Amino acid sequence: MSAVPSLSAPDPVLRSGGSAPERNPAVTALQQALGAKVAVDLQTRTSRSRDRSHLPHGVADAVVRCASTEDVAAAVRICAAHGVPVVPIGAGTGLEGGANARPGWVSIDLSPMDRILRLGPADLDATVQAGVLKSQLNAALEPLGLWFPAGPGVDASFGGMASTSASGTMAVRYGTLRENVLGLTVVLASGQVVRTGGRARKSAAGYDLTRLFVGAEGTLGIITEVTVRLHGQPEAVSAAVCSFPTLADATLVVQEAVQAGIPVARVELLDEAMVAAVNAYSATGLPEAAALFFEFHGTPRSVQEQAGQLREIAAAHGGTGFDAAVGPQERDRLWQARTDVLPSCQALLAGSVTWSTDVCVPISRLAECITATQADIAASGVTAPIAGHAGDGNFHLAFVLAPDDEQAHAAAAGVNERMVARALAMGGTCTGEHGIGMGKLAALAAEHGPGVQVMAAVKAALDPQHILNPGKVLA
Amino acid sequence: MSAVPSLSAPDPVLRSGGSAPERNPAVTALQQALGAKVAVDLQTRTSRSRDRSHLPHGVADAVVRCASTEDVAAAVRICAAHGVPVVPIGAGTGLEGGANARPGWVSIDLSPMDRILRLGPADLDATVQAGVLKSQLNAALEPLGLWFPAGPGVDASFGGMASTSASGTMAVRYGTLRENVLGLTVVLASGQVVRTGGRARKSAAGYDLTRLFVGAEGTLGIITEVTVRLHGQPEAVSAAVCSFPTLADATLVVQEAVQAGIPVARVELLDEAMVAAVNAYSATGLPEAAALFFEFHGTPRSVQEQAGQLREIAAAHGGTGFDAAVGPQERDRLWQARTDVLPSCQALLAGSVTWSTDVCVPISRLAECITATQADIAASGVTAPIAGHAGDGNFHLAFVLAPDDEQAHAAAAGVNERMVARALAMGGTCTGEHGIGMGKLAALAAEHGPGVQVMAAVKAALDPQHILNPGKVLA
Structure with a gap:
């Protein structure tokens, strides 16, 4: 499980200094069809060929900066005709090599697809292009009293968040991307465009293609538009930090809170080493011991009620310093420190x-x-x-x-x-x-056994040429 | 969209009085392998060849009363070897013909699989066999202070609820089966057994096979075991009924309540005709006008708060008779009346x-x-x-x-x-x-267009012989 897949060939660009794109007929065809949207300079190709992981990567032969679903469809059609693999990339914030490219591949850059297509405050939903960042949607929602709380602390794009089934600190209360995506626009391996799901809150109409593409890391299709559920901004928010004698004590508090059904909005655990790292980086001045960061959302009354319930459980496990009266500025500083753990x-x-x-x-x-x-x-x-x-x-x-x-x-x-x-x-x-990316292929097999064969059958059915981000999720 | 698919052949048993099972070599092989679990008497075959819908059905050649996943796997392997279609049935409460059989088919009866395999109060989860009824699990959970609120009012089985992505009156608060299933055991078209998902609250490990089988109505595999999320019983419950001048008024109240984010546990709308039907059947004595039935769950304080918010919105739309102080007996009687709409x-x-x-x-x-x-x-x-x-x-x-x-x-x-x-x-x-069953095939095509081809590709990949409930979901 520890073996990291090695690249089958070292990057010819980096090795020779020569231009691989010139030897790739798909790149020429892409340039003819999409003109200046196709970047072949080494700097662009290098920067758009990897995520934030430690995993190995090559350099794609070209980067197609897509502005629309049609651009993605055109690029995939051309690559499919040449049997050239494609790998989608948005904000590039992945941690398991999902967006990492190899020589000979084409990187489908979705970051130019940064338009919010529709805000539906009356239905608590929105449709965004895949390259829209979480911060961007939340800035547009703020004046409407709405927000999108799911997803990681890092400012990821909606295509990437949906593709990795991202979750983050508030999933415990608001769900992951799996629960918060209502529908998708997806470019298939053939270049055909399909729309999955819809705007209804629920549906029993056929197979759940939305949840098939969510978490598939671009191996079954490339997500170009995402319709998401929105949530009302909580009327009241309070936060608290609490230190514990041991990591086990802190963990037991979380177990009991969950078992008691307290609808905590965030409950983050940091071990002593992490508290020390955060103190050094963000000057948080916390006692160097295992800690829990809490956040409560609701009406002023219910927030008070939740904090009171948690304070009791924490005290029973030796928790100290629980203070639910933290002000908004201190709260933001605290959560920024938590976001900055990496x-x-x-x-x-x-x-x-x-x-x-x-x-x-x-x-x-x-x-x-x-x-x-x-x-x-x-x-x-x-x-x-x-x-x-x-x-x-x-x-x-x-x-x-x-x-x-x-x-x-x-x-x-x-x-x-x-x-x-x-x-x-x-x-x-x-x-x-x-996600699995390229770092946890063996782990997936250990976890799902024969289920991986079912996944492989689905992959073969939807991507018979294996051109969609091959070697990711499935070996 | 209105055309109901006709059966390609009239039921030979009903027509001739002769015994179709004797002419079906798969039935002989099933009897050899599974003995008395294979029923061929006409009464059993007739009763286990249809759901509660108005849609046409034939009579299966045999009913295999399965007691375990292994029984289902054995039956499917034999049927696959003979190219004989199988159709799963549990409580038989479906409404779109999903469990309807045809002559020549074998009905896989999951109702004998009625064991609760595991209760996990510490993790708020449980694993049940497919034939376990919702009422049965809830009776076992009651002493633990837990319950399973998702699913229809009728007492359905977990295999059927998962297979149709059932939801019911409390989905607005607790989600549908889609959100409440953590993992499945599934018998594939080959007779192979796979386990999907797991007991973790979330996972980004590979394709979401759980949600692929949920809602697939037995056309991709037969669900034999279901692991579900449980919920704590609410500390306090209150209910209310409110009448409105018009259906539009009542509907606007619901819209505003949802938009305001009030976490109502149930909000059911009945038009004037339905109120009259319910009054006649259950002696509810409601004013014959459009009505909303509400239920609120939470702490005593929050229940009071929610009811207060709803009362205000209802009053603004001409609502009358809102009374959130309904006692538990009256509440049960009210919801039983709602359950009995059919x-x-x-x-x-x-x-x-x-x-x-x-x-x-x-x-x-x-x-x-x-x-x-x-x-x-x-x-x-x-x-x-x-x-x-x-x-x-x-x-x-x-x-x-x-x-x-x-x-x-x-x-x-x-x-x-x-x-x-x-x-x-x-x-x-x-x-x-x-669900789609056999009643909404054309509607699915109208809704999902090219997405139906993707569904068909998945179907062909997982059931290349088309023996799993053919003609359901996909034409």
């Missing part, structure tokens, strides 16, 4: 790379899984602070690695492999929200 | 059959869609009271028809066809919760 970790070691990985387990096993993982980290001698969307049973490690330290990389791979095996043995999943 | 309609005409159909539209179009449909009903001279899960934008007609009145059947088909077209033109769906 740069906080990276700052622990000058010149380091981070490798972020996640698993998700049934909440009753969270304390056991997370403490066993922490012990493994200590025994393995790697630096890997822990943070998690604990209310979902989802947690992350951020390995902090010197780029050339092969021994540390191998140790990290071992910790990751054992963490995945531990999560699966507990009835959990190898990834709660980062 | 028998209430059937009782309107001695010896009648009912034909229940549903659509779902964006909430902002609900008033317009429902009043236009009511006008069409009046103009068409059919009896078709309306009830709806209005909070989702979902509503139902129950046509009340004399079995031999071909003119009334044709008029009903016309009303249904125009209602579907109206819903689609408004961005809605041809069915919010009943």
Whole structure:
């Protein structure tokens, strides 16, 4: 499970300095059809051939900067005719190599598709192009008293969030992208365009193609437009931070809160190492102990009620410093610090790379899984602070690695492999929200066994040439 | 869209009195492998060859009463070897012919699979066999303070509810089966068994096979076990009924409540005709006018708050009689009356059959869609009271028809066809919760266009022989 797939060929551009695009007839055809939208300069190709992961990548032969679904369809049709693989990329914030390209491939850049197509305040929905960022939609929704709370802390695009079934800190209350996508426009491997789902809140009409494409990481089709549910901005918000004697204590508080059905909007777990990293990076001044960050949404009364219930549970587990009266500015600062866990970790070691990985387990096993993982980290001698969307049973490690330290990389791979095996043995999943990409292919097989053959049959049916982001999700 | 698919051959058993099973080599092989679990008597075959719809059905050649996933797998393997179609049936409460058999087919009866396999109160989940009824799980959950609120009022089985993506009166608050199924055990067309999903609250691991099988009506695989989310029983519950001058007024109240984000647990709309039918059948004594039935769940405080907000909105639209202080017994009686809308309609005409159909539209179009449909009903001279899960934008007609009145059947088909077209033109769906079955094949094509080809490709990939409930969902 630890083996990282190696690229079958080193990048010819980087190796030779020559121009691979000139040798790729699909690129010539793309240029004829799409003109200046097709970038072949090395800088563009390099920057648009990878996500934020530590995983290997090549450089695509061309980047098609798509402005519309029609551009994507045209590009895919041309690539299909030449048997050339395509890989979609939006904000490029993925963590498992989902957007990583290889030489000979064409990168379908959706970031120019940045138009909000429709706001439907009366139906609490909106339709956006795939390249629209979460922050952009939320800025447009703010004056309407609405927002889109799902998705990661990093400012991701809707195409990418839908493609990885993203979730983030508020999934415990508002659901993941899976629950918040109502419909999609998708370009298929043939270049044909289909619309899935619709604007009704629910439907029993045929197979759920929407949820088939959500989380498929661009391997079954390229998502170009997304219709999402919106939520009303909460009338009242309060936040709290609480420190605990041990990580297990903090985790038990989360378990009990979830079991009691308290509708907490966010409940984030940071281990001692992560609190130290965050303190150093964001000057948060928290006690260096396991901590929970809470946020409560509702009417002023219900927010008060929820905070009171949580304070009691926390106190029963030795929690200290619970203060639900944090003001809006302090609250924003706190959550920004939580959002910045990856740069906080990276700052622990000058010149380091981070490798972020996640698993998700049934909440009753969270304390056991997370403490066993922490012990493994200590025994393995790697630096890997822990943070998690604990209310979902989802947690992350951020390995902090010197780029050339092969021994540390191998140790990290071992910790990751054992963490995945531990999560699966507990009835959990190898990834709660980062996706499979190219980093967790073996983990997917371990988790789903014969189910992977079903996935492969679906893939073969929808992409018989295997040109849609091949080697991702499925080997 | 109105054409009901006719059976290609009349049932040879009913026609000749002879024994079709003896002419079907798959039945002999099934008897050899599964012994007394294989029923060939006419009474069993007749009773297990249809759902509750008005749609045509034949009689299966045999009924395999399955007690385990292994039984289902064995039966499907044998039928696959003989190229014989199989159709799963559980409680048989479907409304679009999804469980209807034809001569030559084998009915896979899942109702003997009635074991609750696991209750996980610490994780708010449970795993049940496909034949377990909703009432049965809820009886087991009651002492634990938990429940499963999703699904229809009729006592359906988990296999059937998952297969049709059922929703019911509380979907507006707790979601449909789509959101409440965590994992499945499925027998594929080959007889192979796969497990999808898991017990983690969320996962980004590969394609979402769970949601592919949910709503597929047994055409991609036969669901034999279902892992579902559970919910805590609400601390406090209150209910209210409110009458309105017009159906449009009542609908606008629902729209405004949804737009305001009031977390109502149930909000059911009944038109004047349906209130009259319910009054006659259940002696509810309501004013004969459009009505809304509400239920609020939460803490005592929040329930009071929600009811107060709704009372204000209702009053602004001429609502009268809003009384949120209804006691538990009166509440149960009220909701039982709501659950009994179909028998209430059937009782309107001695010896009648009912034909229940549903659509779902964006909430902002609900008033317009429902009043236009009511006008069409009046103009068409059919009896078709309306009830709806209005909070989702979902509503139902129950046509009340004399079995031999071909003119009334044709008029009903016309009303249904125009209602579907109206819903689609408004961005809605041809069915919010009943499914496609055999009754809405043309409607699915109208709704999803090229998406139906994608569905067909998935079907062909997973069931290349087309033995899984053929002719359902896809023509």
